[in-house]
Amino acid sequence: MLSEPIYDEMHDEAGLVRQHYGKYERWLQATDPSRIAQKRVEADRVFNRAGITFSVYGESDGKERLIPFDLIPRIIPGKEWKQLEKGLKQRVLALNLFLHDIYHRQKILRDGVVPDEYIIGNAQYRPEMRDVDVPGGVYAHIAGIDIVRAGDEYYVLEDNLRVPSGVSYMLENRRLMMRLFPELFSSNRIAPVEHYPDLLLSSLRAVHPVGVVDPTVVVLTPGAYNSAYFEHAFLAHNMGVDLVEGKDLFVENETVFKRTIHGPKRVDVIYRRVDDDFLDPLVFRSDSMLGVPGLMSAYRAGRVTLANAIGTGVADDKSIYPFVPDIIRYYLSEEPILNNVPTYQCRKPEDLAYTLEHLPELVVKETHGAGGYGMLVGPTSTQAEIEAFRSRLKANPNAYIAQPTLALSACPTFVENGVAPRHIDLRPFVLSSGKSSTMVPGGLTRVALKEGSLVVNSSQGGGTKDTWVVEGAC
């Protein structure tokens, strides 16, 4: 995969524009660069004024930063998207069945498909969830699955089943593109994404606790200083529900209430953007000021639904990732539609040996890591960085997996001197509510703005693009 040439999303090997980029490319050629430059300034101004920002942990000035937005869209042909969508829904369905199983009868462990110790010894496994029945059997109501393209194939890089973020950027990017370049939308058949908040609200309402007729939904945020606060407010606003903090809620008689100006009002479904550890100081971290004391008791009693459920982290852990194709086969008796990246599990002696030998060409990740922190990208690291990582890996091999460095596809992107290809990934969002799952076409495309960089995370200098699924192309 490393040896393959980098797939350019816009141009084929001969340098010709791919069919689905045809119209856009002609438009780009015909458009005065000074107009585009002016639109880039406008884009920054709009984002700044709207406060579409995030804060970076560990940066002391506490200033909010803009995520750089690139004006060249990432375009996916409709036919490719159909296949992706099928594969994503299949994957999330299987992961939900897996979560239900490991918190109930644990058949998959007894059948030896996933080894016991990967689950029971996993810090993300929540014994508190054993035998708790959740509405519709749904654990990951909102799943963000990271997809990359290498060569002719799409690969799943990572499953995010806890509190995946980024969907607000997907929506704001679209809104901004329509504002800046309305003509593009009348000449291309771009699948709409703007109804995402409606779909989200419907799927949250569908998983209400038993016996509730008109469920009250809220979004729970850690507060205005959280890095994803913009998104929490955005989603609450666009669903027309309250954005609450832990201190706005309380539990009485195993029922959750919000404090309103007319006194307590019952809450039925909580779309929580607070991590498991901080949700209930009586059960999890007792020093948490972000949670709601007693929430877990109401949850276990089936009096409130949490989305996502507690304990989903065990299924998106990187140590479980290599088993997902088998998990799909086990529960659905189907072949996985989407590829996994071949993965070396450093807890296995032979995989560890291979990894240590090939560090300069591998990507090594912490099984619990996220956000592009704590990982090694062999080909772009110095000898010293590799050696430092080697000792960390040797000290605790169980905590790591390794994968070949994928030649991520690249998309033309505005850089300092004109337009140049930059590596991209894609995070589509799958909404599950029991019997059905839904998606909007596309997702959030992230782009590594540094030349040659494969790390697209916004905390590491990544940017975003609007993502078009173009109907009728190809």
Next chain:
Amino acid sequence: MLSRTADHLYWMSRYTERAENIARFLDVNLRMSLMPVELGEGQTDPVVTHGWQATLAITGLEDAFQSAGHELRPERVLEYMVFDRNNPSSIYSCLRAARENAHAVRGTITADMWETTNATWLKFRDYPREQLQGTAVAELFDWVKFRSHLTRGVAAGTLLRDEAWHFMRIGTFIERADSTARFLDVNYQILEDGVATPSVEAEYYQWSALLMSVSALEMYRKVFSDKVSPSRAADLLVFNQRMPRSLASCMREVYQNLCKIKNNRSQDAQRRAGGMSAALEFGRIEDVMEEGMHEYLTGFINSLADLGLCINNDYLSLN
């Protein structure tokens, strides 16, 4: 609506209104200091000095200003009241607080509303303060006033008339009533304390500057068609129901908005606001003059503070 949300909305509006009123206070002082007065060498005009002092007194900042080691000179007071981020009542702090409260409820207010408040703050934060002299000062005050008009206008034009709207209105008018009362009080004290025995012209300039700073000079002329006098100006600013910055119209707004958000704890808040509004509807300036303007306004400011506490207990506090 969440109590916390109501609290943020209420304070968001109060701070927006406060920033505007501080700009108005400072603006009137600036105008007064431009007045022609005959002074000996090295003398300062007692009315003007008193005005700057009063600006600090209005916001309760006299001691803080002095203990920070500042000298009572117009540039220093301006700098302190406009840009000082350690001064909780500076325009800087008010716009920041308005923005932070808006940020906490950006899911509740409209995108237009949030963007207006955010843009005001970003622009003010980056204002090149070394330029704060001469005509730029007056322009800055005009800008602050216009941003406040704009914020209210955007709210009026885009918000659902629900509880959020009523809390914002209550915040706006409590703050405005408080500000008008303090404003009037300070200007009357200049008369009553006999800081200076102003000439007829000086009195005219003082009161027309005051009226102008609350956008009331044209209204005064329409209502009275006569020369500016302190007692008529007070009548306009206290009792005139049609004057949008008068105590009477502010308290009517507060009362009417409170009635829209009744809950089972809030009878006391409604009763107090209704009482204050009725007293202003049926009061007469002659009675106030007899009681003494300062006593009357002090009583009003205290009742208003009690009403604020009452609203806080009935709606906003989380317990």
